[in-house]
């Protein structure tokens with residue numbers, strides 16, 4: 530009996546070792562919906578990866594990625610959509626990555642298989658009236674500051690988190706950004722809580738800026754999108770760069786004009802949609818505020834202000850949550866020309882960093898600002 534126990538422990542340690550080497554980014558949930566969710570993770574070596582899932586941990590189905598009739602395998606970047614789920618249902622899942630030692634035309638040789646512990650998630654459903662969302666901004670890859678902020682969230686049962694731009698500092702390489710992402714995933718329990726990543730101006734810069742979206746799964750494959758969590762509609766936008774396209778820093782290699790026009794056409798459609806109109810609450814989240822500041826780097830230019838302001842004037846958002854200025858500010862409705870309350874999140878220093886909690890209980894909507902030093906501020910957003 531004792532011998533068996535020792536053998537089991539040795540086996541466990543050996544698998545832990547395989548886990549440490551094989552999975553380089555733990556699973557993280559993307560693009561959740563009432564009927565599906567995407568699970569993403571990375572392995573160090575080429576594998577045949579799939580997700581085992583079910584409403585319990587015994588009767589499991591398998592989800593894998595199939596493209597043009599071919600099962601995706603012999604790869605390291607995994608993006609597997611689980612479909613056909615029931616709304617408001619708790620599911621369990623684990624990732625499986627089976628090493629591929631050789632991938633020939635007529636013969637494949639498989640190595641060991643890693644299976645993660647079981648994780649769980651609950652699919653979105655339209656009747657929910659309560660939620661807690663956590664919103665971060667402007668971390669600029671400063672992971673010690675981020676880790677300290679997440680320490681404030683230990684007792685908070687949040688439903689999802691939003692990284693509202695400039696959380697990655699000028700993406701330079703896939704390896705570098707995966708390291709940052711890994712910290713965000715681990716600290717915010719991305720295996721069980723969906724994480725939304727929005728682009729700020731800094732995510733549009735750097736050698737890996739074009740590759741950065743491949744780390745995520747966005748509804749509609751665009752960096753702007755909307756979703757419903759219970760009876761609340763969330764609209765998430767992308768301002769693009771913070772200076773005019775012709776600024777010398779960009780060397781003629783950015784062109785946001787068409788992007789912003791397309792996004793604004795989409796935004797108009799979204800605000801006219803039934804999902805938007807029927808929602809009890811409407812939350813706007815984007816990186817660069819269009820009210821309440823002057824752009825000293827590009828005088829007279831506030832990205833998207835000319836396009837979005839006419840829409841916002843007649844759109845009943847309950848609040849806009851932004852960042853970019855690295856200094857927390859709250860503007861009540863109409864204080865600076867804003868047609869709805871405006872929250873600007875803090876920066877990334879020991880003094881200025883904040884996490885924003887957006888909480889809805891019934892019809893009561895509250896914003897709570899958590900400063901890195903433990904200070905708190907609560908704002909009730911009235912109907």
Ligand SMILES: [Fe+2]
Pocket residue numbers: 694695729730731816852853854
């Ligand atoms: Fe910014």
